[in-house]
Structure formats: structure tokens, C-alpha cells
Amino acid sequence: MLPLLRLLSPLLPGPARRRLWQALLPASPLWDLLATPLPDRNADWRDARYLALDLETTGGDPARDDILSFGWVCLEGEEIRLATARHRLVRPRRALNEASVTVHRITDDQAARGEPLETVLRDFLADLAGRVLIAHYSPTETGFVNAACQACYGGPLLTPVIDTLALARAEALVHAPGSLRLGALRARHHLPRYPLHHALSDALAAAELFLAQAHALSRGGRLSLGRLLLD
Amino acid sequence: MHDELAEIRDFLAEVPPFHQLPGAELEALSRALVIRYLRRGSDFPPAGPAHLWIVRQGAVDLRQPDGSLGRRLAEADSFDAACLPDSEEAHWSGHAREDTLLYGLPLERLQTLWQAHPELRAQALEKLGERLRKARRHQEGEGRTRDLSGLQLAQLITRPPVQAAPDLSIRAAAALMTRERVSALLLVEGGCLAGIVTDRDLRSRCLAAGLDDSSPVSTIMTAAPHHLPPEAPAFEALLEMTRRGIHHLPVVRGHEVLGLVSSTDLLRAQGVSVVDLADRLRRATSLEELARTMGELPELWLTLARRGDGATALGRLVAGLADLLTQRLLQLAEARLGPAPVPYAWIAYGSHGRQELTLFSDQDNALVLADSYDPAKHGEYFRALSTSVCDGLAACGFILCPGEMMACNPRWRLPLETWRLTFLDWICHTDPQKARLASNLFDFRPIAGDPGLSQPLAALIATESPRHETLLAHMVTNAATRPAPLGFFRQFLVARSGEHQGQLDLKFHGLMPLHELARIHALACGCGATGTAERLRAAAGGRHLSPEGAEDLLAAYDFLQALRLTHHRERLAAGQALDNFVAPESLSHLERQRLRDVFGIIATQQRALGASFQESRVL
Known part of the structure; x- marks a missing residue:
């Protein structure tokens, strides 16, 4: 039954898929996420909640590589709440390669101090409940979190997504080459320079960029959430 | 969990007042913030519960209810008006001037912080007060509610002067005035102000007198009318008009006629405080009332100084009020003693004569009596009159001159002819002591009574001084007995002991030598002005003073005056007695550097002037 569903589920419309998986999955943080109502797509984007x-x-x-850290921050409408900012290191299943150490400055030692993936994922999914996910170039985030959900709870991550790069x-x-990078886009919207490649500051950077983009698109008027969502 | 909001914490660490907080508290504070993005043109503050807002990036303009710009917030500026009780700023409307990223601290969190650090709240209130005062000043700068004292005549001139030649017919002059819609016409001959004709002159001196309207307008004009320089405070114009019963005052720089200021212009620009104080002096009926009113001067002075009024304006302001006070004291004395048996002129010299009065000046005055004065018959009257006025001045804060050079001393209460001979003696048969007296007296200015009595003395000084350089040479030598307080390596030479150990006397070593230099230059070129800056400007480019030299001296004078003003302001605000002593280490590096240069300039100019007189004596 399950392999067949896995095959068919992408063909179903979003709400139906969520209902289907809710029916199939046992109680888990992923099930709780699926059971929480989502923001109304037709409402103004300022009335929605985000992460x-x-x-x-x-x-x-996502199939071969591991998550090293999560950084996230929640938004109530157009307000970023730093009290909700989280930065969590994850203990990877495999040893680190040199390239990723250079990029993220997370060493084996630090990674070894990280938490099990499931612990971090559980807290993350709890915070995500009822919120729209925001990421810059979201395939990375959705791909890895989806893989983690499959591994830990046996189901996919089904959540509305806003991709600031897609916007x-x-x-x-x-x-122009490079003009869609997070730093370049932030500069274009007159946002301050943050040191990037730290999961939390990148998450915060994406959150601020989203606010700037959404304000630019709504031009002082109303703009439905649906217009900003991916898919 | 550490260091994750490092950039926000580091930013907060630069923002007053949070920069005073320890790292751990900043960390906790960072976590309490919310972030908002305002697109250019959006309203500020964002709707919703009260926050303290900090501009992370961008700019916000806050406008006062009347639409004027009250405040501009730039990066790292914060806005806490909504968190403070009764804040005027809370009613200002704001909008983002640029795309703006804001950090907000919720009110409850701010209140927790204030409970833990009450000094932060006190600072916030203080800062708010400061900003409101500044905003008011800004508004004044934009021409709304202004106070006459801070306003210079130059700012009141709204159009080029309507002028004509004195030989124009009365009818043509009237036609010109009608066409230009002015109530007064300036008459200019050879580039100089020759006279003024007003509507009232046309009525009383022409129509009522049955004068032919084809006569030249010069027959009905007021010749050589009283005028003021453009930098004179508007308040002074009001005093002049009131004193002389006139409604128009020409504004003149050198010989150049710049414009005309009317009493209507003044009324339009009128504020309260200074004018109110002057008015109360004028109406006071007793010494107590005068003293009480003058008692408000330090506070007013401090307010004006804080508002940014310069030393020159404040010097003229205090001098103007001292003039008024003297006039009122004389009127009150005359009311008691009866009218003066012979005409007199009350003159003030020294800093009062130069209109450079500070808040703690001693009084320098003298009496010029008409030549019909008979000591046996009138002596007692003028003794009583001058004693009453000098004591009155002392009661109002102008301490009695320690050298007794005051009108209550019979030696400074002389008939015109005696003064004339005395002045001539000082000029022609001078010695160091006479030169010192001349230095003092020659800065005189008529304050009350008949100015015609002191005028011949001013004329005498102007004509005789340039021809008798021995007097000037003595003045130079007297000045040189006060060497610049700089050592071989330009280090300051401060008092080694006593009450002012380690301090510099700005007046003795700086301002007095400058007054002296300006006076000598003015006397040498026969310039009648008494103000130091005016004198230097008048003497610039003459035989003894190069334009560059004059510029250096003017800059030095401005600097020293400003330094003393700041010093007085600080002492006054701290409730300390005023003095002119400043410790060099209390100054900034730049100020010390500047002060050294200033002393250097004074010494150089003293040497140059000395050499210049030596030369002319040899020739």
C-alpha cells in the first residue's frame, strides 16, 4: 500500500495529499504538522505566519549528504520575532569532507557536539506548524527536510513554500550572473550586509529579504498570500 | 546557542543608550527584538503596540503637527517617544525616507530594562528634552516663532532699499513711495546715506507746513539718520526705535545701505522673553522691580546661549539691557530729585561701551555735563543723581568699579570743556598712565541724556588720535606688558599657584590684548566704532593692518569669545560664579591647538604693531 501511495501522492492536489498522509501516518511530530491548519491563501500576506x-x-x-545545522526564525505577519530565532547543530551520519568545512566553518569536532537529527527535526516541525516556509533557493531546504522526515517518520514534508530566489x-x-544571490538581492532592497553562511543569519537574511520583496510586490496595497507561494 | 545573533548584538552595542550595557544583557536584549521593514514612503512608527524603534538601515523623517521637520532618524538612531509619558514627539507623524529596516524593542521589555537601569530612562527623558529644544530651534531657523534677540537685522531685510537722491522733488519722492508701497524713503548721495523721509515727514513737514511740493526732498528729510549694522540684534533696533520715537531704521554696513527695517517688521518677528524683559525694565517703577527683572537675565542668557546665540549677539543683548536699565534708573532718580539743572550725557565705556558685556561685568561710566555747569550750584544734584544710578546698577548685578572710575566719583563727572582738555592732554602729552586711562575711556558710548554733549569728545578722539602716534605707541607698550602665555615649546604658561593654579586667564591674556589691538588700530585710522570686531573690520587694509592680519585677529577674537561663552555657560549651568579662567587640559586637543595659534597670532600682531610705530617715529 505505502509504495503505491508514494508513487501516486504527488499527483494529488496539496490539501488532498495532506489529508491522505494524515490518514496514513501514525502519531508523530510530522502528523501534528499535517494536522495544523494552514494560512489562508486568499488572505493578505500580512495576516499569515511564516518560518x-x-x-x-x-x-x-539529500540522498547522500547530511544536514549540519538548522537556523530558523518565525514571523508573525510582517514582524520578524528574534525571540523565536534558533540555531541547532546536527550530528552528521558521515565524516565531514573538506569542502563543506571550508564553506560552513563547521568542523568535525563541532559537528560531533551536534544533536541527533530527530531531536532537532521534532522542534523544527513543531515551530513550523501553521506557518509558511520561507527559504532562499528552497529545493535545498525542502529536499533535505523532506528526506529527514521520510527517514524519521516515514512521510513527506508537505508545506506551503515561499522561495525568495523564485520571487x-x-x-x-x-x-546578471550572481544577481540572484542572497547578498546581492539584499543590497538591491537596501538591506544591511550580514555575514552569510551561518544558518541562522542566512535564515534571518532570507526573512528580511522576503519582507522587502513582499512589500515591493504589494506596493502599499493588498496582496494575497497565494501570489507569493511557490507552485 | 551562543553567538548566533552576533551581528544584531554587535549593532546594539553601538546604539546609545544600549552601548552602556554589558555583553550578556545585550545578548538577551537582541533576542527580544522584532524586525520590521518599511518601504520608502511608508508610515512610521508601524501600527501596533508601542515599541522602541531603532533604525538598522535607512532613514525616517518625523514631522511636527505644523508640517515642519522635527527630527530625522538615521542608522542607529532610536525613537522611544511612544514609550515615554507625554512625549510631544509621539504626536509627530513619520514616514520612511528610504527603504528602512527597523529593530523594535517591545514596550514591556523596555520597561523591564528601565527598571533594572533607571539611569537609562533618565537619559531617555533628557535626550527627548534636548531634541525638542533643538526642534524648536530648527523651527525658528525656518522662520516661525522667533525671538528678536536671536535675530539679526540682516534677516529682517526683505527687499533692497527703496532709495532716491536728496535733490528729488517732494512730489516725485511721494510718487516713488506710493509706487513702491513703502512708508519711508532712503536718500542716498554719493553712495552714502544722507537722510530718510517718512510718511510722517510728508505730512508734518510738507503738507502741514504748507511747503511747495517741488522743493527738494532734502528740505524735509531727517539728515544723517540713526542706523544699525546688519549684524545688530533686532532687539537693539526695537530699543533704538522706542528710545527715539521712530518707526524706521536704516541698516548700513560701512557706507553701503543694505535696507530698511520698520517697527512692523520687528513686531512681525517678535517673540517673547527678551522683549518682555526689556519692556518690564522700561515700565519698572522701583529699584526692587528693576533688580528683580534683571535677576531673570542669567536664566535668559543661558537659554539663549544654549539655543546657540553667539557671544557677539549676547554681548550686545546684555549691553542693550544695561542701557535700558541705566536709562530707567536715571528717569527714576530724576523723578525723585527733579529735572537736571543743566544738560548732561551719561556715557558708558569699557566693555559696556564696546557692547561686549558679559554677565559679570563691573560698571564703567562717566558723566559729561554741559559747560554751564556750576559746581557750587549743581554739584550736589549730580552727586546725588550719579550715586543713585551707580548704586542702582550695582544692585542689579553690575558691580561697582574697583578703580572708582564711575560717574559717582567727582573725577568722572566733569563739564564738556574739562573732558575735552583732559582727553587732549591724554592724547598730546601722553605717558603710560594716561595711555591706560585713554584705553579705558576712549571706548565710550552715550547711553542717556543729551548725546550732543559727548559727540564733540568722540570727534576729538577721531581727529586727534591718528595724528599723535605717541599715545598709540604707549598703548602698544602697555599691551606688550602682557606677553602671550606660551613657553618656548608653545606649551601653555599657566598660573603656578593661588586660586587659579594650572589655569589660563582668557580675558587677561587673550581678550584684553585683542580689545587693545583693535582699539589702537581704530584710533590710528580715526574710526569712531567702539566694537572690537567692527574696529578690526574698519582698520583692515589700512596703514598698520593688512587684510590678512585683520582676518587672523577677527578669527582669534571669535574663537576666544566662543571659548569664554562656553566656559560661562558651563559655570552658570552648574551654579558657579563666573570667571575667565580655563584649565588647558579641560579643552579638547583641537581647542588647545587653536588656543596656541590664537596666542601666537596676538603676539605676532603686537610685535608687528610695535615695529610699525617705531618706524613711523623714526621717520
């Missing part, structure tokens, strides 16, 4: 996430990983492939890409047809 901006950034992950540091050992590589680009930027939609603004124009042609983009």
Missing part, C-alpha cells in the same frame, strides 16, 4: 529556514549541509544531494527571478526575465 524562514536555512540549512547548512555537507553537500547538495526575485520572477521580477525580471534576464538576470
Whole structure:
């Protein structure tokens, strides 16, 4: 039954998939997430709740690489709440390779002090309940969290997503090389420079960029959440 | 969990008042913040519960209810008006001037912080007060509610002067005034102000007198009208107008006629405080009332100084009030003693004569009596009159001159002819002592009574001084007995012992030598001005003073005056007695550097002037 469902579920519309998985999964943090009502797509984006996430990983492939750290922060409408900011190191299953150490400055020693993936994932999913996920180039975040959910709870991550890179890409047809990077986009929206490649500051950077983009798109008027969502 | 909001914490560490907090508290505070993004043009503060807002990036303009800019918030500026009781700023409307990222600290969290650190709250209130005062000043700068004392005549001139030649016919002059819609016409001959004609002159001196309207307008003009320089405070113009019963005052720089200021212009620009104080002096009916009113001067002075009024404006202001006080004291004395048996002129010299009065000046005055004065018959009257006024001045804060050089001393209460001979003696048969007296007296200015009595003395000084350089040479020598307080390596030479150990006397070593230099230059070129800056400007480019030299001296004078003003302001605010002593180490590095340069300039100019007179004596 389950392999068949896995095959068919992507064909179903979002709400139906959520209901389906809710029916199939045993009680778990993932089930709780699925059971929490989502923000109304037709309401103004300022009335929704969000969670901006950034992950540091050992590589680009969720099937082979590991999550090294989670950084996230929640938004109530257009207000970022730093009290909800979290930075969690995860103990990877495999030893670190040199390239990822250089990029994230997370060493084997630090990684060894990290928590088990399931502990961090549980807290993350609890915070995500009822919120729209925000990420810059979201395939990384959704891909790795989805893989983690499958590994820990046997089901997919089903959540509405806003991708700040996709929003930027939609603004124009042609983009100069590098112009869609987080730092470059922030500069374009007159946001301060943050040191990047730290999961929490990247999450915060994406959250602020999202606010700037959403305000720019709504031009002082109303803008439905649905217009900002991926898919 | 450590160091994750490092950049926010580090930013907070730079923002007053949070920069005073220890790292751990900053860390906790960072976690309490919310972040908002305002697109350019959006309203500020964001709707919702009260927060203390800090600009992380961008800028916010806050406008006062009347639409004027009250405050501009830039990066790291914070806005806590909504968190403070009765804050005027809370009613200001704001908007983002640029795309702006804000950090907000919720009110409850701020209150917790204030409970833990009451000094932060006190600072916040203090800062708010400071900003409100500044905003008011800003508003004044934009021309709303202004106070006459801070306003210079130059700012009141709204159009170029309407002027004509004195030989124009009365009818043509009237037509010109009608066409230009002015109530007074300035008459200019050879580039100089020759006279003024007002509506009232046309009425009383022409129509009522049955004068032919084809006569030249010069027949009905007021010749050589009283005028003021553009930098004179508007308040002084009001005093002049009241004293002389006139409604128009020409504004003149050198010989250049700049414009005309009317009593209407003054009323329009009128504020309260200073004018109110002057008015109460004018109406006071007793010495007690005068003294009480003058008792408000230090506070007013402090307010004006804090508001940014310069030393020159404040010097003129205090001198103006001292003039008024003297006039009122004389009126009260005359009311008691009866009218003066012979005409007199009450003159003030020294800093009062130069209109450079500070808040703690001693009184320098003298009496010029008409030549019909008979000591046997009138002596007692003028003794009583001058004693009453000098004591009155002392009661109002102008301490009695220690050298007794005051009108209550019979030696400074002389008929015109005696003064004339005395002045001539000082000029022509001078010695160091006479030169010292001349230095003092020659700065005189008529304050009350008949100015015609002192005028011949001013004329005498202006014509005779340039021709008798021995007097000037003695003055230079007298000045040189006060060497610049700089050592061989330009270190300051401060008092080695006594009450002012380690301090410098700004007046004795700085301002007095400058007054002296300006006076000598003015006397040498026959310039009648008494103000130090005016004198230097008038003498610039003459035989003894190069334009560059004059500029150096003017800059030195401005600097010393400003330094003394700050010193007085601080002492006054701290409730200390005023003096002119400053410890060099209390100054900033830049100020010390500047002060050294100033002393250097004074010494150089003294040497140059000395050499210049030596030369002319040899020739």
C-alpha cells in the first residue's frame, strides 16, 4: 500500500495529499504538522505566519549528504520575532569532507557536539506548524527536510513554500550572473550586509529579504498570500 | 546557542543608550527584538503596540503637527517617544525616507530594562528634552516663532532699499513711495546715506507746513539718520526705535545701505522673553522691580546661549539691557530729585561701551555735563543723581568699579570743556598712565541724556588720535606688558599657584590684548566704532593692518569669545560664579591647538604693531 501511495501522492492536489498522509501516518511530530491548519491563501500576506529556514549541509544531494545545522526564525505577519530565532547543530551520519568545512566553518569536532537529527527535526516541525516556509533557493531546504522526515517518520514534508530566489527571478526575465544571490538581492532592497553562511543569519537574511520583496510586490496595497507561494 | 545573533548584538552595542550595557544583557536584549521593514514612503512608527524603534538601515523623517521637520532618524538612531509619558514627539507623524529596516524593542521589555537601569530612562527623558529644544530651534531657523534677540537685522531685510537722491522733488519722492508701497524713503548721495523721509515727514513737514511740493526732498528729510549694522540684534533696533520715537531704521554696513527695517517688521518677528524683559525694565517703577527683572537675565542668557546665540549677539543683548536699565534708573532718580539743572550725557565705556558685556561685568561710566555747569550750584544734584544710578546698577548685578572710575566719583563727572582738555592732554602729552586711562575711556558710548554733549569728545578722539602716534605707541607698550602665555615649546604658561593654579586667564591674556589691538588700530585710522570686531573690520587694509592680519585677529577674537561663552555657560549651568579662567587640559586637543595659534597670532600682531610705530617715529 505505502509504495503505491508514494508513487501516486504527488499527483494529488496539496490539501488532498495532506489529508491522505494524515490518514496514513501514525502519531508523530510530522502528523501534528499535517494536522495544523494552514494560512489562508486568499488572505493578505500580512495576516499569515511564516518560518524562514536555512540549512547548512555537507553537500547538495539529500540522498547522500547530511544536514549540519538548522537556523530558523518565525514571523508573525510582517514582524520578524528574534525571540523565536534558533540555531541547532546536527550530528552528521558521515565524516565531514573538506569542502563543506571550508564553506560552513563547521568542523568535525563541532559537528560531533551536534544533536541527533530527530531531536532537532521534532522542534523544527513543531515551530513550523501553521506557518509558511520561507527559504532562499528552497529545493535545498525542502529536499533535505523532506528526506529527514521520510527517514524519521516515514512521510513527506508537505508545506506551503515561499522561495525568495523564485520571487526575485520572477521580477525580471534576464538576470546578471550572481544577481540572484542572497547578498546581492539584499543590497538591491537596501538591506544591511550580514555575514552569510551561518544558518541562522542566512535564515534571518532570507526573512528580511522576503519582507522587502513582499512589500515591493504589494506596493502599499493588498496582496494575497497565494501570489507569493511557490507552485 | 551562543553567538548566533552576533551581528544584531554587535549593532546594539553601538546604539546609545544600549552601548552602556554589558555583553550578556545585550545578548538577551537582541533576542527580544522584532524586525520590521518599511518601504520608502511608508508610515512610521508601524501600527501596533508601542515599541522602541531603532533604525538598522535607512532613514525616517518625523514631522511636527505644523508640517515642519522635527527630527530625522538615521542608522542607529532610536525613537522611544511612544514609550515615554507625554512625549510631544509621539504626536509627530513619520514616514520612511528610504527603504528602512527597523529593530523594535517591545514596550514591556523596555520597561523591564528601565527598571533594572533607571539611569537609562533618565537619559531617555533628557535626550527627548534636548531634541525638542533643538526642534524648536530648527523651527525658528525656518522662520516661525522667533525671538528678536536671536535675530539679526540682516534677516529682517526683505527687499533692497527703496532709495532716491536728496535733490528729488517732494512730489516725485511721494510718487516713488506710493509706487513702491513703502512708508519711508532712503536718500542716498554719493553712495552714502544722507537722510530718510517718512510718511510722517510728508505730512508734518510738507503738507502741514504748507511747503511747495517741488522743493527738494532734502528740505524735509531727517539728515544723517540713526542706523544699525546688519549684524545688530533686532532687539537693539526695537530699543533704538522706542528710545527715539521712530518707526524706521536704516541698516548700513560701512557706507553701503543694505535696507530698511520698520517697527512692523520687528513686531512681525517678535517673540517673547527678551522683549518682555526689556519692556518690564522700561515700565519698572522701583529699584526692587528693576533688580528683580534683571535677576531673570542669567536664566535668559543661558537659554539663549544654549539655543546657540553667539557671544557677539549676547554681548550686545546684555549691553542693550544695561542701557535700558541705566536709562530707567536715571528717569527714576530724576523723578525723585527733579529735572537736571543743566544738560548732561551719561556715557558708558569699557566693555559696556564696546557692547561686549558679559554677565559679570563691573560698571564703567562717566558723566559729561554741559559747560554751564556750576559746581557750587549743581554739584550736589549730580552727586546725588550719579550715586543713585551707580548704586542702582550695582544692585542689579553690575558691580561697582574697583578703580572708582564711575560717574559717582567727582573725577568722572566733569563739564564738556574739562573732558575735552583732559582727553587732549591724554592724547598730546601722553605717558603710560594716561595711555591706560585713554584705553579705558576712549571706548565710550552715550547711553542717556543729551548725546550732543559727548559727540564733540568722540570727534576729538577721531581727529586727534591718528595724528599723535605717541599715545598709540604707549598703548602698544602697555599691551606688550602682557606677553602671550606660551613657553618656548608653545606649551601653555599657566598660573603656578593661588586660586587659579594650572589655569589660563582668557580675558587677561587673550581678550584684553585683542580689545587693545583693535582699539589702537581704530584710533590710528580715526574710526569712531567702539566694537572690537567692527574696529578690526574698519582698520583692515589700512596703514598698520593688512587684510590678512585683520582676518587672523577677527578669527582669534571669535574663537576666544566662543571659548569664554562656553566656559560661562558651563559655570552658570552648574551654579558657579563666573570667571575667565580655563584649565588647558579641560579643552579638547583641537581647542588647545587653536588656543596656541590664537596666542601666537596676538603676539605676532603686537610685535608687528610695535615695529610699525617705531618706524613711523623714526621717520
